[in-house]
Amino acid sequence: MKASTIAEREARGRAAREHSKRSSHRTVGELHRDPIALLRQSSEGRVENLVPLRYGRMAVSPFTFFRGTAIIQAHDLAQIHDSGLTMPICGDGHLMNFGGFATPERQLVFDLNDFDEVSTGPFEWDLKRLCASLVVAARHMRLSRSTAEHLVMTAATEYRERMAQYAQCGALELWYDRITFDRMAETALTPERRRTVRRAMEKAASRTHESLLEKMAEHDGAHWHIRDAPPALFHILGANTLFTEEEAAVFKGNDWRKSLAPMWGDYLKTMSHDRRELLDHFTVQDIVFKVVGVGSVGTRCLVLLSVDHMGKPLFMQMKEARQSVVAQFYKPPHGKHAHTAVKHEGERVVQGQRMLQAASDIFLGWATGPQGRHFYFRQLRDMKLSANIELFDNDLLEGYARLCGWIMARAHAKASGQAIEVSAYIGRGDQFAEALTAYSTSYADQVERDYDVFLKACRSGELLARSDEDMAADFRV
Template sequence: MKSSTIAERQAAGRAARERSKRSSHAAIGDLRRDPIELLRQSSEGRVSQLVPLRYGRMAVSPFTFFRGSAILQAHDLSKVQDTGMVMPICGDGHLMNFGGFATPERQLAFDLNDFDEVALGPWEWDLKRLTASLVIAARHMRLSRGMASTLAMSAVTAYRDWIRKYAEYGALELWYERITFDRMIETALTPERRRAARRAMEKAASRTHESMLEKMAEQLGDGWQIHDAPPGLFHVHGASTLFDAEDDWFKIGCWRKLTDRMYADYLKTLTYDRRQLLSQFVPQDLVFKVVGVGSVGTRCLVLLNIDHKGKPLFLQIKEARESVVSQFYKAPMLGHNGERVVRGQRALQAVSDIFLGWSSGPSGRHFYFRQLRDMKFSANIEMFDNDVLEGYARLCGWVMARAHAKAGGKAIEIAAYIGRNDQFAESLTDYAFACADQAEKDYDRFLKACRSGELEARTDEDMAADFRP
């Protein structure tokens, strides 16, 4: 089969403007939907006693609500014309789903770090979620409208400039592209941004399996046991469990019965050398861990393993449900959601966790495995000044451009579609403000539902008090 020339691919990118004009991206979509009904839909199948905690975390601010309601934006985006350029996308690329982590070579890299919603979809959906999150976060931090606009524009123009550069890369050159912290420091435009990157490196370096063992577990005889800290951390079959007595998992009665087959099937998804490495660790204990905002109530486990020198390895076993992108954008998908997450992560990230794999658990639920902590770092944007925050927005745009260029192989087409001017960036900025307005309306409707009892919302502190004597 003859491959298209660069000129033909550029022409295809420009031709996509006929399907979806660059100015059309300012549109937010048909909003005739009930946000409460969609949120209830996304809560189905979760651990029932944790659904109120999910809503409690979402109720903190419009920003946390936006983080936990990816289903709403996916629904709305499905109502507007897309570019027709479909590829693996993150599906939930808001500004808090970027972060630092250690590569297998022990370099610190910065990349997308959450792939629960990964799926085939229009590339611009990722950018729209990112820009909207920047405007909503700016409002949450009481920044000016001008600053919010600057953040959105900075992210999209950085994406535009980098996707144009990546259009010039060869296939292997793009495959080996890494955005390391050292490189971030070298390219930072101001001393403040360089200092922020160095502080992040120092913090990430301290976040190791060994440091977590000291905080989370204690040695009992020849083995180790993780401390209960409900509602965020508890043993599925322990006294502090939040599982109902009739739950199929609780009825299993033993954590080893819960995970033995799942773990054996997971090992089959790894390469031989990774299986050999894991064979040097002995499982010690298993707990349920409540994570994030949007994931609260989904089944997420932490498995503590210890090697012959007493060194720990924490594996996270996280439930993979149907992507919100797949619910509203019909494209081919893998039947196993754990495999979907793993393949999507490997496609989009520059380099992925060596223990990334998937399996099925009791009752047919799908899961993926990864390290819980390996020098991982997330930005605390509320500590950033405006200059560092703008640098962070540009960094996120850069990361997203690299991810799309690698995963989709369509940097040439995307660069031609966007062009060199600011029209696309201005349209996405207008979209981001309209989306932020809608998110605030949905948040107000959500709060009314919580206050009226239509939805039950509880804070972490409220639920922790249930376990105090």
């Protein structure tokens, strides 16, 4: 098949405007749905006793509610016209799903870091999730409407400008492009900002497996054991478990090693030969259940502690992979196969992460676990760093919005190979960014209305919501 010329690809991008005007992206659409029904749908199949904790974490603010409701926004985006420019998208690219971590070469980079919802979808769905999160967060921080709008314009404009640059790049240039902390420091606004980035790098460099071992585990003379810290961390068959008898039955006999042996073997098959050899240096010590994030609370997430011959630790996270909310709601045009048949949800997450990230964890892999559930594997924490936006001033928040726009453009350009088409669609003016700003303001209003409905359901007892503190009080560890 003859390759398209750059001019033909630019024309294809501009032609998408006929299908979906750039100004059309300002609309939220007519939303007739019950947010509680969608929430219940996304809670199905989770660990029963952890669903109230999920709701408790979401109840803290409209922003935490927004973080836990990717399903609602995906549903809502499916009600309105899309650009037709589809590609692998993160599916949950809100501003807290960006962060710093180490590459295999031990270089600190900043990138997207959550891919549970990755799938094929319109490129602007990711941008709308990011931009709406900026407005919801700005309101949570009591910032002005003009500040919130400026943050969206900043992120959207950076995305446009970076995508135009990536449209000029060769395939290998795109593949090798990394947003390192050093590059961030170079583009920081002031020497004070550079100092902030340096401090963040120092903090991240100290967050290693060894520092985690001291905090999380103790040695009994023969083995390491991870300490329970319920509700966030507990042994499935221990005294502090939050599993029901029925849920824990799959691990019965107190031999979790035997229960998980087939899963580990399954995972190793997804690793290259050198990674399998490396993992062979480690001996398993303990495994616990870990409660993660806001939207993921109640999905199965296990932490496996192993040590090598020198007693040096490796913490692996085995996280349940469920169907992407994008895949649930995005319906490609007739005859266009946007979704290849996903045989394994863990594989979907891993392949999506490898495509969208500049550099991925060397231990990424997938397996089928007990009861046929799908999981993906990664290191628990390796020089990882996330932003505490509530401590940001306006200046730093603006820089962060710019960084997120840049990261998203790099991810989309690399994963899709469609930087030319997307850049041509957006154009050089502010029309698309202004439409996203209007959308984000309107959608933040909708989030606040949904949050009020959610709080009423919690207060009336329709939904049971419990905080971490409430649940921790049930235990004496």
